Amino acid sequence: MAITFSTRIGPGFTTQPTFAAMYFPAGEAHIKVVDDNSGKGALTEVALLTGADANDLITLAMWADACHQRSARTVALLPYLPGARQDRGLPFGAKVYADLINSMRIDQVVCFDPHSPVMPGLLDNLTIVDSAAVVRRHVVGRADSDEVPQRYTGIIAPDHGAIARAQRVADATHLPLYKAEKHRDPGTGRLSGFSCEPLPAGGRYLVVDDICDGGGTFRGLAAAIGLPREQLGLWVSHGVFSGKALGLTESFGEIVTTDSFPPKNDIGATVVPLHPYLIGAIK
Numbered sequence: 672m673a674i675t676f677s678t679r680i681g682p683g684f685t686t687q688p689t690f691a692a693m694y695f696p697a698g699e700a701h702i703k704v705v706d707d708n709s710g711k712g713a714l715t716e717v718a719l720l721t722g723a724d725a726n727d728l729i730t731l732a733m734w735a736d737a738c739h740q741r742s743a744r745t746v747a748l749l750p751y752l753p754g755a756r757q758d759r760g761l762p763f764g765a766k767v768y769a770d771l772i773n774s775m776r777i778d779q780v781v782c783f784d785p786h787s788p789v790m791p792g793l794l795d796n797l798t799i800v801d802s803a804a805v806v807r808r809h810v811v812g813r814a815d816s817d818e819v820p821q822r823y824t825g826i827i828a829p830d831h832g833a834i835a836r837a838q839r840v841a842d843a844t845h846l847p848l849y850k851a852e853k854h855r856d857p858g859t860g861r862l863s864g865f866s867c868e869p870l871p872a873g874g875r876y877l878v879v880d881d882i883c884d885g886g887g888t889f890r891g892l893a894a895a896i897g898l899p900r901e902q903l904g905l906w907v908s909h910g911v912f913s914g915k916a917l918g919l920t921e922s923f924g925e926i927v928t929t930d931s932f933p934p935k936n937d938i939g940a941t942v943v944p945l946h947p948y949l950i951g952a953i954k
Contacts, residue, residue: 673933674727676734678708679715679953689716690737692730700730702737714743717953719946722933723753728771735775747772748949750783750800750931751909756882758789769793781952783931783945784836784881784908798952800945802836802881802908803843809943810906810927811844811877823904824874825849827867829892837879840906849876851892865895875902883907883928885914893922900924912936 676688687706694700708714716738720727731747738745749772757764772780773795784802785791791799807813812821826846828837830853841848851867865888870876876898878889883905893903901924910928912919913935919926926940934940 673722673724674718674720674730674734677717677719678706679717680708680712683953686711689714689741689743690734692734700726700733702730702733704737709741714741715746715953716743717746717748717950719748719949721750721931723751725753728753728768732771732775735777739776745775745777746779746781746953747775747777748781750781750929750945750949752782752785752790752794755786755790758787765790766793779954781949783929783949786881787832798954800948800952801839802879802906803839805929805943805945805948806840806877806879806906806927807843809941810904810925811840811846813844821846822875823877825870825876827851827870827876827878827892827896829878829880829888833880836881840877840879851895853888862891865892867892867896870896870898875904877904877906878923879906881907882909882911883916883919884911886912886916886919890915890918890922910934910938910940910942912938912940 676690678686678689680686689706689708690702691705693703718731718734720731735745754764754768769790779796780794781798783800791797811823826837826841827849828834829851838848849868854864856863889905900922903923904925905923906927909932911932917936917938928940929943929945
């Protein structure tokens with residue numbers, strides 16, 4: 672199970688969680704009171720859900736109903752927005768998931784680095800935690816700091832959709848941005864190759880994107896760039912790491928992600944805990 676609960680009193684004091692999840696023998700999700708915090712003051716109930724398991728979303732809905740019945744304020748930490756990549760087409764998955772979450776009437780939903788503006792535009796009461804400061808602190812370092820020296824000389828956006836995200840990281844780290852592109856066969860629409868702006872020799876470059884699933888885009892880009900793995904790093908905010916993602920270690924000397932998604936494979940990536948950033952966004 673990738674859903675946990677906590678309880679806060681007043682401006683941020685944490686007490687024993689009011690609720691815990693349980694499941695009936697037939698499989699239905701349920702919520703039970705494990706520590707009755709009634710009378711302790713204004714309560715904020717917090718749920719943290721990682722990954723995209725639909726069963727956890729039903730548990731979240733049960734939790735929200737229990738909280739509403741007790742007149743508690745509700746905050747759902749959903750660092751990985753389920754369905755955020757389904758932001759077009761048939762079915763319109765982002766809206767299906769957004770409608771489900773909105774139906775829970777949660778007072779604040781906190782996510783981390785969503786895939787596109789589409790699903791955030793559909794969700795009520797959403798707070799977005801950006802990835803730029805996290806990448807600067809945990810991956811790139813700072814040029815003006817002896818304690819955390821800067822470890823990269825440039826940021827690479829792997830395709831057009833990643834430019835805005837990578838630009839924010841480049842701005843936060845005061846590093847140049849280099850843009851890469853995917854190329855497709857105009858007749859079939861199939862991916863035919865990659866290209867990247869010229870990179871200064873001898874540098875060390877960090878590829879920045881939001882999601883890594885099977886890793887094919889990043890392996891293809893690394894091959895097109897042609898640098899040794901020691902000169903390339905990869906940051907992805909959400910590391911699914913399915914299928915052939917194990918091969919990424921042949922192309923990148925460092926791979927960094929967060930704990931927003933339980934990975935399908937352990938590829939030896941460095942994992943940044945998001946909890947402090949998510950909790951810090953609670954209003």
